Amino acid sequence: MAGKRLGNQTVRLETPPRIISTASIAGPKEGEGPLGHTFDLVLEDELWGEKTWEKAESKIVRETWSRILEKSGKAPEDINYIIAGDLLNQCIATTFGLRESSAPYLGVYGACSTMCESLSIGAMLVDGGFADNVVCLTSSHFCSAEKQFRFPLELGTQRAPTAQWTVLGCGAVLVSSHGQGPAITHVTTGKIVDKGIKDANNMGGAMAPAAADTIVSHFKDTGFTPDYYDLVLTGDLGIVGKAICDEMVGEQGFNISKKLKDCGLMIYDLNKQDVHAGASGCACSATVFAGHIYKEMLEGRIKKLLLVATGALLNPTSTQQGETIPSIAHAVTIEA
Amino acid sequence: MGKKMVKDFTHKEYRDYVEKKSPKSKVLANTVKAFVVGGLICVAGQLINNFFTSRGMEKDTVSNLTSIIMIFLGALLTGLNIYDNLGKFAGAGSIVPITGFANSIVSPAMEFKSEGYVMGVGAKMFVVAGPVLVYGISASIIVGIIYYLLHY
Known part of the structure; x- marks a missing residue:
């Protein structure tokens, strides 16, 4: 290897x-x-x-x-x-x-x-x-x-x-390669996971198994436990996906309930902004990390982060043809 | 769910599980809102209808004028960015009346104007309403043929 x-x-x-x-x-x-x-x-x-x-x-x-x-x-x-x-x-x-x-x-x-x-x-x-x-x-x-x-x-x-x-x-x-800032120490590349969800209005449900798969693989490959991290931050699972991911990772013997947050539940005020199950989009994890999280790491409030961006690999044609939604999640460990 | 491995879920089991975890639409509240708003749109149509009837117009003329005005109002409110908010509140209540039909044609026309008047507005205008027209007209033709055969 x-x-x-x-x-x-x-x-x-x-x-x-x-x-x-x-x-x-x-x-x-x-x-x-x-x-x-x-x-x-x-x-x-x-x-x-x-x-x-x-x-x-x-x-x-x-x-x-x-x-x-x-x-x-x-x-x-x-x-x-x-x-x-x-x-x-x-x-x-x-x-x-x-x-x-x-x-x-x-x-x-x-x-x-x-x-x-x-x-x-x-x-x-x-x-x-x-x-x-x-x-x-x-x-x-x-x-x-x-x-x-x-x-x-x-x-x-x-x-x-x-x-x-x-x-x-x-x-x-x-x-x-040079300079100051949090370091990327590990990279876990996700596999395509498809658990049969067809509803394009429920991407969190479609992506949760991919996120869980990548997080569990990350722990198994590295030997880390959830205790190693201050925060396990998923990209855009939303309310539904986050709950499912939490449960699925827990069932594999890794309790991340206290560490798990989702960018999709941070960027909007869910009670006031009428966004239903949360945020999504490439910019969801990108802006939350580049803005809020990066500052928190520079100021030492978050020291060890597992960032797990999640993606639903569908397009409108596949949805119209009744295909299920293949999903993926990639993780990087970032340490201040 | 017991101690199930991620991979052990069959597609059906996982779909049921997600279904259970997902928030449901508020069917009763949505139905009431749809009923009230849909009803009010119909009341507006009826008022226009009554107005023209009181002016002594013929029934067919009145129906045509009422439809034209309701379609105009639906299109206007779409252009003023109001109809989508009404639809968000009322759901089927504002989709089903003829104003909703106007909304379904005007909204893609606005959306795809950036692709030009031919491939944008022209080609995409009926992207939502098209199926309704195709199957609505087809059904009316079939019913018409059956009616003709039964009566002559």
């Missing part, structure tokens, strides 16, 4: 890369939520002066990229790779937003798990000696996602109680 591997799904990074900077931009609804003050910029409206939602999402990507360069004092030529993705077909929000980035780009798609997928690849590239600075970035936009995956915004329909609200925003993380 390759020297850095632990078990089937996990690698241990020998020279843990540091997260030396983050940047985040969020929409108005996210700004009104409990984490509103943790984002670098909160937009006043969903279009941000653009003509289409797609263009607006690209602008958010472009500005987040500029902001992380600015905050870290890096020039585009200092960045060896941008690893990024979003939810729109062929990831156009990302690629159009990074058209003028002039840095090597790798596009990734893991639905809402993309943040941890890009962090995993970025951290391994840096630890492997292939890069000094990697920017990992993901975005999502409520309006462009609704348009692609569901119904027109002005259609007078009711959302299911299990439905989740796609986060409007973008988060970027700079992973580096």
Whole structure:
């Protein structure tokens, strides 16, 4: 087995890369939520002066990229790779937003798990000696996602109680071989798990088994127990998915009830903001980590974090054809 | 659920389990809201109908005018970003009346305007209402044929 591997799904990074900077931009609804003050910029409206939602999402990507360069004092030529993705077909929000980035780009798609997928690849590239600075970035936009995956915004329909609200925003993380910041020490890459859920309005239910599978594999591969962590933070399981994930991991002998939180339940005020089962979208884990969690780690309130971004790998065609929803979750250990 | 391994769930067992864990729609409250709002929309239609009838118009003209005005109002409220909020509250109460039909055509037209007037507005306008038209018209033709055969 390759020297850095632990078990089937996990690698241990020998020279843990540091997260030396983050940047985040969020929409108005996210700004009104409990984490509103943790984002670098909160937009006043969903279009941000653009003509289409797609263009607006690209602008958010472009500005987040500029902001992380600015905050870290890096020039585009200092960045060896941008690893990024979003939810729109062929990831156009990302690629159009990074058209003028002039840095090597790798596009990734893991639905809402993309943040941890890009962090995993970025951290391994840096630890492997292939890069000094990697920017990992993901975005999502409520309006462009609704348009692609569901119904027109002005259609007078009711959302299911299990439905989740796609986060409007973008988060970027700079992973580096040098500098100060929390370190990425382990990477657990998820397997595709499909337990037969067909309801696209219940993504939390579809993704929970994937999250549970990755978390349990992580504990088994590394020998860690839940006690090792201050926080096990899933991406966007929402109310339904989080409860199921908690129970499923518990049944495998790892009690994470006290450690488990979900970004999808943190970014909005569920009692006031009418988002039903919580938040979702690539930007959910990206903005929560880049904003709130990164600050908590810098200030020492969270020392050991297992970040587990979760993704439902469906599209509208597969839903219409009655397919079940394959899901995935990727985990990274981040230690301050 | 006992000591079940994640992998041991059959699809059916897992679906039942998720179903149990998921919050349910508030059927009674939703039904009452739908009844009230749907009823009020119909009352509005009836008032328009009565108004034109009182002006001495013929029954067919009155029906046509009432439909046209209700469709216009549905489209207008959609354009003013009001109908979606009404729909969020009333559910089927605002979907079923003819104003809901107008909403289902205007909302995709607005949404896909960014893709142009041909492939956007033109092609996507009936993306929600299309199936209703196809099967509604088909059903009326079939019923018409049966009616014709029974009566002549």
